[in-house]
């Protein structure tokens with residue numbers, strides 16, 4: 001059970017939970033773990049921490065009367081998130097062929113999709129229309145690759161190139177929607193329309209002036225209004241494109257609408273936001289917050305999932321957020337995890353049948369803070385005795401995950 005206590009009541013043997021511990025400074029590599037000594041408690045105290053969360057299932061409990069009240073909503077969210085670690089989707093088959101075999105095809109599909117978005121943006125700038133047949137062909141390629149092994153494309157979506165945010169974000173949202181649809185067993189024809197919508201959802205951004213689109217600082221009121229217009233521009237472009245379905249167009253139209261009516265451009269109430277509009281909002285936010293941009297550092301995937309849960313109170317569809325987390329697993333591809341043997345690695349293949357047991361590329365010694373020879377470890381292998389004890393922030397450790405995947 002997660003409990004909140006005053007720092008004065010923290011003792012060696014208690015397990016500090018990472019849940020809600022947003023206070024850990026970016027330089028710290030660990031947000032949770034068992035307290036081994038009084039010196040560690042002193043270090044935490046010196047950070048200015050007065051209250052802390054402990055997990056009594058993993059360490060000793062506090063005495064009666066030492067437990068503080070926890071925000072019940074946050075506690076429920078934390079509990080629900082933890083419970084996802086043991087939920088199995090026994091019917092899901094994330095791969096038909098191994099990652100190493102599917103990687104080449106995935107790379108080809110990914111770069112073709114990026115190329116297509118680039119061509120479309122160029123055509124629009126030159127006053128030409130969108131080639132819907134080319135969109136269909138690219139969508140089919142991506143889905144074929146997802147059916148071979150969805151982890152291969154998920155890995156690629158983590159390798160970002162500076163200055164190609166719009167291209168990569170468009171492809172990534174298409175991929176995330178594809179993974180989401182597969183997990184929700186949405187029929188193939190509908191899935192194609194949804195993935196195409198993901199690829200095209202931000203196409204209107206090409207008509208937003210570059211100085212606004214790439215402005216490093218905060219946008220002024222007028223600039224923000226112009227930025228929001230990318231949805232309307234996108235709708236106008238897609239409306240004159242023959243061969244696109246209503247579902248595809250609705251994803252462009254609704255990806256910034258929010259369930260409490262605070263979204264744009266129409267401030268739609270929840271009842272008017274479609275299932276696919278809701279799904280696209282989740283995928284759009286997830287990819288945007290995990291990306292490094294000129295003006296902000298991206299979140300670790302696991303932290304981004306927790307944020308989605310927080311935002312599901314008002315903005316996002318709660319049931320779909322949990323479905324989305326299940327579809328990526330609580331340790332999504334690209335997550336840096338610390339193992340019980342003091343090593344760390346990045347998740348290469350999520351495991352939806354047994355979320356705590358992904359395939360990991362181990363490359364780092366956490367205790368001695370240096371890189372080690374890379375090794376692929378499948379935690380689902382019965383002969384492997386190590387387990388995940390923590391998630392780490394790669395950026396705080398100055399590790400470039402994309403160079404390792």
Ligand SMILES: [Fe+2]
Nearest residue numbers: 201202255256
């Ligand atoms: Fe957008």
